[in-house]
Each structure stands twice: as C-alpha cells, then as structure tokens.
Amino acid sequence: xxxxxxxxxxxxxxxxxxxxxxxxxxxxxxxxxxxxxxxxxxxxxxxxxxxxxxxxxxxxxxxxxxxxxxxxxxxxxxxxxxxxxxxxxxxxxxxxxxxxxxxxxxxxxxxxxxxxxxxxxxxxxxxxxxxxxxxxxxxxxxxxxxxxxxxxxxxxxxxxxxxxxxxxxxxxxxxxxxxxxxxxxxxxxxxxxxxxxxxxxxxxxxxxxxxxxxxxxxxxxxxxxxxxxxxxxxxxxxxxxxxxxxxxxxxxxxxxxxxxxxxxxxxxxxxxxxxxxxxxxxxxxxxxxxxxxxxxxxxxxxxxxxxxxxxxxxxxxxxxxxxxxxxxxxxxxxxxxxxxxxxxxxxxxxxxxxxxxxxxxxxxxxxxxxxxxxxxxxxxxxxxxxxxxxxxxxxxxxxxxxxxxxxxxxxxxxxxxxxxxxxxxxxxxxxxxxxxxxxxxxxxxxxxxxxxx
Amino acid sequence: xxxxxxxxxxxxxxxxxxxxxxxxxxxxxxxxxxxxxxxxxxxxxxxxxxxxxxxxxxxxxxxxxxxxxxxxxxxxxxxxxxxxxxxxxxxxxxxxxxxxxxxxxxxxxxxxxxxxxxxxxxxxxxxxxxxxxxxxxxxxxxxxxxxxxxxxxxxxxxxxxxxxxxxxxxxxxxxxxxxxxxxxxxxxxxxxxxxxxxxxxxxxxxxxxxxxxxxxxxxxxxxxxxxxxxxxxxxxxxxxxxxxxxxxxxxxxxxxxxxxxxxxxxxxxxxxxxxxxxxxxxxxxxxxxxxxxxxxxxxxxxxxxxxxxxxxxxxxxxxxxxxxxxxxxxxxxxxxxxxxxxxxxxxxxxxxxxxxxxxxxxxxxxxxxxxxxxxxxxxxxxxxxxxxx
Numbered sequence: 001x002x003x004x005x006x007x008x009x010x011x012x013x014x015x016x017x018x019x020x021x022x023x024x025x026x027x028x029x030x031x032x033x034x035x036x037x038x039x040x041x042x043x044x045x046x047x048x049x050x051x052x053x054x055x056x057x058x059x060x061x062x063x064x065x066x067x068x069x070x071x072x073x074x075x076x077x078x079x080x081x082x083x084x085x086x087x088x089x090x091x092x093x094x095x096x097x098x099x100x101x102x103x104x105x106x107x108x109x110x111x112x113x114x115x116x117x118x119x120x121x122x123x124x125x126x127x128x129x130x131x132x133x134x135x136x137x138x139x140x141x142x143x144x145x146x147x148x149x150x151x152x153x154x155x156x157x158x159x160x161x162x163x164x165x166x167x168x169x170x171x172x173x174x175x176x177x178x179x180x181x182x183x184x185x186x187x188x189x190x191x192x193x194x195x196x197x198x199x200x201x202x203x204x205x206x207x208x209x210x211x212x213x214x215x216x217x218x219x220x221x222x223x224x225x226x227x228x229x230x231x232x233x234x235x236x237x238x239x240x241x242x243x244x245x246x247x248x249x250x251x252x253x254x255x256x257x258x259x260x261x262x263x264x265x266x267x268x269x270x271x272x273x274x275x276x277x278x279x280x281x282x283x284x285x286x287x288x289x290x291x292x293x294x295x296x297x298x299x300x301x302x303x304x305x306x307x308x309x310x311x312x313x314x315x316x317x318x319x320x321x322x323x324x325x326x327x328x329x330x331x332x333x334x335x336x337x338x339x340x341x342x343x344x345x346x347x348x349x350x351x352x353x354x355x356x357x358x359x360x361x362x363x364x365x366x367x368x369x370x371x372x373x374x375x376x377x378x379x380x381x382x383x384x385x386x387x388x389x390x391x392x393x394x395x396x397x398x399x400x401x402x403x404x405x406x407x408x409x410x411x412x413x414x415x416x417x418x419x420x421x422x423x424x425x426x427x428x429x430x431x432x433x434x435x436x437x438x439x440x441x442x443x444x445x446x447x448x449x450x451x452x453x
Numbered sequence: 454x455x456x457x458x459x460x461x462x463x464x465x466x467x468x469x470x471x472x473x474x475x476x477x478x479x480x481x482x483x484x485x486x487x488x489x490x491x492x493x494x495x496x497x498x499x500x501x502x503x504x505x506x507x508x509x510x511x512x513x514x515x516x517x518x519x520x521x522x523x524x525x526x527x528x529x530x531x532x533x534x535x536x537x538x539x540x541x542x543x544x545x546x547x548x549x550x551x552x553x554x555x556x557x558x559x560x561x562x563x564x565x566x567x568x569x570x571x572x573x574x575x576x577x578x579x580x581x582x583x584x585x586x587x588x589x590x591x592x593x594x595x596x597x598x599x600x601x602x603x604x605x606x607x608x609x610x611x612x613x614x615x616x617x618x619x620x621x622x623x624x625x626x627x628x629x630x631x632x633x634x635x636x637x638x639x640x641x642x643x644x645x646x647x648x649x650x651x652x653x654x655x656x657x658x659x660x661x662x663x664x665x666x667x668x669x670x671x672x673x674x675x676x677x678x679x680x681x682x683x684x685x686x687x688x689x690x691x692x693x694x695x696x697x698x699x700x701x702x703x704x705x706x707x708x709x710x711x712x713x714x715x716x717x718x719x720x721x722x723x724x725x726x727x728x729x730x731x732x733x734x735x736x737x738x739x740x741x742x743x744x745x746x747x748x749x750x751x752x753x754x755x756x757x758x759x760x761x762x763x764x765x766x767x768x769x770x771x772x773x774x775x776x777x778x779x780x781x782x783x784x785x786x787x788x789x790x791x792x793x794x795x796x797x798x799x800x801x802x803x804x805x806x807x808x809x810x811x812x813x814x815x816x817x818x819x820x821x822x823x824x825x826x827x828x829x830x831x832x833x834x835x836x837x838x839x840x841x842x
Contacts, residue, residue, distance in 0.1 A: 055482055
C-alpha cells in the first residue's frame with residue numbers, strides 16, 4: 001500500500017468525525033515536500049513577507065532537522081476552506097493519523113470563540129492575505145530599495161507581539177480633543193453663585209483642549225506607530241499594519257496551543273479507535289505514531305524540564321470527556337483559551353497523576369518545589385502572558401515628537417534586557433524619526449531610561 | 454494562451470515551492486548582512502597575523518548568526534519552570550541546560566544553541582573593502598619613459614580579417630543601402646564592416662616590490678610576525694593596483710639572500726646586522742632583472758633599526774642609490790614593546806633622506822593594531838611623493 005492511498009480515507013474519516021459531532025469547514029489537503037514543510041514552520045504561513053530574520057530561523061530549523069530533533073507531520077491553516085499541508089515523507093499510517101488530527105484542529109478553529117473573534121477581524125483568508133502582504137512588500141522593495149524596506153520590517157517584526165487583540169483590527173484614531181468638562185448642574189446654588197460674580201460664570205467658554213497622546217497608556221505598539229509616527233510614509237505604515245494583521249492571526253494559535261493540540265490529539269486517537277475501515281496494520285502503526293506524539297518525555301529520559309503541549313492537552317481532554325461528557329467538552333473548546341483551560345481543568349489530582357512539578361533553576365542546580373496547584377497553573381501560563389512578550393506601553397508623545405515608552409516592570413517583576421531593548425529602540429527610531437525613550441528598571445530595581453539616538 | 458490554460462498540467466509539473474525556496478532567499482540575505490557587518494569591522498579582524506601564508510586566496514572568519522532583537526526581560530538569576538516526571542519536592546539535580554548539553558532548551562526557549570557561521574571571504578574583496586573603508590589612496594605610477602604597448606579596437610574598415618567582422622554594424626549598412634530604390638536586397642561586399650585594431654602606447658603599469666627583512670638575532674619571533682603582517686597587506690594593496698606585480702623577498706643579517714615568498718616568512722637567522730648588505734642585494738637584483746624605466750620600484754624595509762656602526766657610511770650610500778631609482782621607499786621599524794621611535798641607526802639614515810626630499814617614509818610597528826596606521830601612512834606618503842615629483 002503506498003502512502004498516496006491516504007487520500008481515499010479522507011471522506012470516510014470526515015464522515016466519521018461529523019457523526020461524532022465535530023463541525024468544520026472543508027479542508028483542502030496537500031502533500032508537500034519536507035523542505036516546504038520546513039519553510040511553513042519557519043514563516044508560520046505558506047507565503048509570507050521576506051525578512052532576514054526568517055533566514056536565521058531557517059538555519060536553526062535546518063540544524064534541528066539535521067540532528068533529527070524535529071519532525072513535522074502537518075501544518076494546518078484555519079479558514080474557509082482550511083488548508084492542510086502534509087509532509088510528503090509521511091507513511092500511510094501517519095497520514096491517516098494526521099488527517100484525523102487536522103480535522104480536530106479544523107473543528108477547534110471554527111468553534112473556539114477566540115479564534116472566531118480574531119478570524120472575524122482578519123477574515124478567513126489569512127493565507128491569501130499574507131501572500132498579498134508578501135507581494136506588496138516585494139513591490140515596496142522594487143520601488144524604495146531593499147535597505148529602506150528592511151529598516152521598516154526590522155522595526156515592525158521586532159514589535160510583532162505588541163498588539164492588543166481586544167481592540168478591533170481596523171481601529172479608529174483617538175479623539176483629537178479632550179472631552180469638554182461636564183456642564184455644571186443648574187441648581188439654585190449655581191444660580192446664586194453666578195449672580196455673585198458674573199466674571200467667573202463667563203469664563204466657562206474655554207477653548208477646546210487637545211487630548212494628551214495617547215489618552216491612556218497604549219499597548220498596541222504596531223497600531224500606534226502606524227497611526228501617529230510623525231514622519232512615516234504611507235507605504236511604511238502599510239507594512240506595520242500588515243505585520244499587525246498577521247499577528248492578529250497568530251495570537252489565537254499562540255494563546256490556545258495546549259487546548260488546540262490536545263483537542264486534535266484527542267480526536268485523532270478517538271477517530272482512529274472508532275474507524276473500522278482502517279486495516280489492522282495501518283491502525284497499529286498509527287497508534288504507535290500517536291503515542292510518540294503525545295509522549296510526555298523523550299524515550300531516553302525519565303524527567304523533562306519542559307512540557308509537551310500535545311501530551312498535557314491530550315491528558316486534560318481525556319479527563320474532561322471522561323468526567324463531564326462530550327457535550328461539556330464541546331462547550332469548553334468553544335469558550336476557553338489556555339488560561340481558562342489550565343486554571344479550570346488541571347486539578348491537583350491530575351497534576352499529581354501526570355507527575356507535573358514546579359522547579360527553580362539557579363546556579364546550574366534544579367530544585368523541585370512544593371506542590372501547589374495554583375502556583376503550578378501560573379508557572380505553566382507565565383510564558384504565555386501578553387503574547388509571550390514584556391509589557392511595553394506608549395506613555396506619551398511629546399510636543400517635539402519624542403516617543404516615550406514605559407515598561408510595566410511591576411507586572412513583569414523584573415526589568416528589560418537593556419542591550420536588546422536598546423537595539424529595538426534603534427530599529428524603532430529609524431521609522432519614528434524622532435527620539436525614542438523607554439523607561440524600565442535595572443537589576444536592583446532602580447528606575448532607568450534608555451534612549452535612541 | 455487559452456490552450457495553455459485549458460490544458461491539464463502534466464503530472465510531473467513542479468510546484469512553485471519546488472523551484473523557489475524563501476528560506477534560502479532570506480538565509481542569503483542574512484549572510485549578506487553578516488558580510489556587511491564583517492566588512493565594517495575588517496581592520497580589527499584582519500590585523501592579526503593568522504590570515505597570512507599558505508597562498509590561499511580566501512580567508513575564513515567565524516561569525517555568530519545575527520539576532521533580530523525583541524524586547525526581552527533581563528535574564529533572572531533564577532528561573533521557574535514546569536517539568537514532568539517522577540520526582541519529590543526538594544529533589545535537586547544538575548541543570549542540563551547549563552554547560553551546553555544539546556537538546557535541553559529552557560522553558561523560556563530564549564537561548565538557542567550557539568551556532569557559528571564560517572564566512573569565506575576572498576582576499577581580493579577584503580583588500581578592496583579595506584581600501585575603500587580606510588580611504589587609502591591609489592598608487593600613482595611614476596610617469597616616465599617606461600611604456601608598454603597593446604592593441605586596442607578602434608574604428609571600422611571595409612576590409613579586414615574575417616574574425617573581426619562586425620555583424621551588427623554590417624547589418625546596419627545593409628539596411629541603409631536597401632532603403633535606396635532598386636538596391637540589391639542581399640548582403641554585398643560593400644556592406645561589410647571590419648573592426649580595426651590600433652596600437653596604443655601606455656605608461657608602464659608594471660611594478661616590482663622589494664621586501665627587505667632583517668632577520669638578525671635581535672629580531673624576535675614577534676617582530677618578524679609584525680613585519681610579515683605588514684608585508685602581506687602591502688602586497689595585497691599593491692596587487693590591487695598593478696596588473697603585473699613582481700615581488701622579491703630578501704632577508705639579511707650580515708649577508709643577504711633572496712627567498713621565495715613561502716620560504717621568506719619562515720626565515721630566521723642569527724648574528725649581526727649589516728644593512729648595506731641587504732640594500733646592495735636589492736640594487737643588484739634591480740640591475741639584473743628589472744630595468745628601472747620598465748618598472749615602478751617599491752622598497753619596504755623592516756628591521757629593528759640596529760645596524761653595525763662600521764656599516765653607517767656604506768648603508769647611507771647604498772640607500773641613497775636605491776632611493777634615486779625607486780618610486781618609493783618605506784622604512785618600518787619593528788619595535789615590539791619598545792618606544793625608541795626611529796631614534797636608531799637605520800632610522801636616522803631614512804630621516805636624512807626624507808629631509809633631503811626623497812620619496813621616503815618611516816613608521817614604527819609596536820602592535821598588530823599599528824599595521825593599518827602604517828599602511829595608511831605609506832600609501833598617503835607615496836601619493837604625496839608621486840604628486841610632488
């Protein structure tokens with residue numbers, strides 16, 4: 001049986017999945033060479049804008065593959081229709097498993113509210129949009145030269161995590177003028193007061209006050225720069241907005257990774273179990289492949305210091321379906337993201353059963369900490385806050401155009417890496433074209449400011 | 454066109470992603486940026502002596518991959534994470550992410566394994582960049598009776614060798630002629646045009662450089678290394694200018710010998726120093742092999758400056774004779790760790806010549822960092838000398 005035969009299984013697996021209650025948009029499957037799979041993993045999208053930093057990731061990916069660390073079976077892009085790319089090197093059993101897995105993802109991205117909200121913003125055609133951005137940037141390179149476009153991309157991609165998904169993608173500018181003060185209540189006291197001193201009453205007609213910019217600390221740096229940079233050209237703003245749109249697409253993928261991978265793993269396992277049309281040998285091979293994917297620790301280790309999201313999500317979903325039933329599971333997959341999912345469903349008992357532990361690493365030593373399920377939740381979720389980036393906000397644009405940023409070090413509990421942050425400010429300064437400053441704290445907690453130039 | 458669209462693509466049709474790798478494109482761009490960065494720091498990178506020798510035309514420079522910077526929190530002294538496995542609270546074990554164990558990636562995933570890139574640079578490119586970077590002047594060949602001639606293309610004729618038929622030009626003639634009423638539509642002999650060659654005489658651009666090195670006992674290994682580095686980059690810079698550059702390597706103690714380039718850099722000797730022996734050897738080679746009007750002669754002499762007192766007048770004479778013939782003489786005083794700036798026997802000889810207006814320049818090399826300063830100085834002085842002449 002050749003690996004090409006998996007195509008004939010697709011309709012039957014889809015039918016089985018629908019029968020069990022999964023809802024998904026049609027998915028277009030395509031087998032692609034491993035090299036292309038690798039590029040998709042590097043860029044996050046099948047076609048994406050050019051930038052040298054992707055070249056660096058590509059080198060790392062090549063090395064990883066060379067060392068046999070990573071093997072990619074599939075990449076799926078949500079949308080209507082969805083696109084699933086399968087590695088051409090997959091065997092039949094792997095492809096059957098992957099097809100079932102992809103349907104799990106397709107169900108998740110169609111029904112999860114966070115996905116829905118972001119997809120309403122960026123439309124269900126992000127793959128085409130990203131290709132459009134790539135073309136637009138290629139044109140910009142032809143018009144304005146590689147150096148200039150690269151300078152804009154250096155800044156925009158450096159800030160790619162700094163968006164605000166709670167705001168709409170197409171967001172309006174801040175009101176230019178401050179709200180006029182509320183009219184004073186027209187009561188007996190006011191009338192008597194006005195009669196006392198007519199001059200005071202007349203002074204109420206004051207010129208409108210310009211609102212400070214921004215009116216409150218602003219975290220959507222990509223949007224803010226695109227809107228308010230004093231001397232940015234329109235094609236440069238377009239690049240910032242293109243990067244921002246792609247970040248809106250990436251956010252739900254990032255913020256539901258444990259749930260989403262767990263859900264897809266749960267469903268590929270279940271669909272395989274219930275598919276009576278799969279030959280015995282293919283089924284066994286596929287189940288072996290499944291157990292490799294959801295294995296918590298590598299074969300030659302007993303303890304791991306990082307979690308496998310496939311494993312953790314899979315274990316949680318199995319428990320949820322067993323304890324609360326499939327209907328409850330469908331509701332959870334619609335409503336939660338990883339934060340809610342971990343906090344609500346990773347119980348003390350399950351954590352103990354899985355052998356999850358918190359540790360503290362210091363001076364080359366790892367110390368296992370006391371069991372505390374709330375702290376465990378926070379430790380799992382800590383790298384996921386704010387798109388995995390430090391909280392950097394726009395505090396003020398001064399009258400001379402200076403951009404003042406502030407790092408919320410109280411929230412992040414320590415200061416920024418000064419050397420890297422200074423480089424980011426340099427990138428930013430080249431498009432903001434006025435001084436850029438950033439306040440944070442040093443290792444002793446003392447406030448300091450870095451600036452470019 | 455419509456046929457193209459309606460026809461099914463053949464089963465073997467390559468998809469676009471099989472023909473084009475975006476990853477490779479951005480990788481190349483990354484490498485171009487690295488090259489650019491290396492280029493900016495080249496003078497520091499190449500001042501060391503390790504590049505030289507072996508006659509290789511390329512140099513390998515290990516570099517780190519560039520980092521695209523993002524806002525990151527500073528590295529904490531301790532980090533917290535979540536793991537999985539059978540352990541008890543209070544257990545302590547060694548952190549596998551420390552000490553470079555492969556595959557161990559911290560939960561933050563911030564630290565990628567250090568990857569080094571071996572960048573291969575052509576020495577010709579390096580020299581080109583350096584000269585641009587340091588704004589070193591080009592050499593000015595001495596204008597003189599020395600000439601060489603060559604054939605250049607110049608003009609067209611109706612007769613000539615078949616191999617020099619200019620088809621485009623001939624065709625134009627045909628078109629022009631056919632415009633006339635009643636003309637023959639085919640080529641005739643009248644239409645044919647042949648390129649002509651003419652003999653041009655140009656000032657000679659041949660040059661010979663003499664590297665004279667003092668290898669007496671007072672020159673330490675490090676001194677020779679310094680001189681060698683200086684010589685190497687000087688040769689590269691001169692080669693950039695002259696299509697035909699001959700190099701002659703002479704080492705001397707109390708006597709003098711000519712060496713091949715690889716041998717020269719291995720030479721070590723013992724005994725005293727008699728500068729005139731080396732200088733005379735150079736004059737002798739010029740007389741034998743390089744007619745002064747056919748060649749631009751350059752001399753670079755590296756020594757620690759000590760010369761036998763008895764040799765003073767002989768050296769002065771030999772040097773004056775050489776300076777008269779050469780376009781330029783450079784005196785490199787190698788004084789690792791010492792600060793007797795040119796206050797030496799030989800140093801004074803060159804100073805005398807310089808004040809007499811000869812195209813001579815002196816310089817002290819104490820550190821590898823001085824090499825570029827010295828090269829800049831010599832090339833600038835050489836330019837001044839040529840303009841003054």
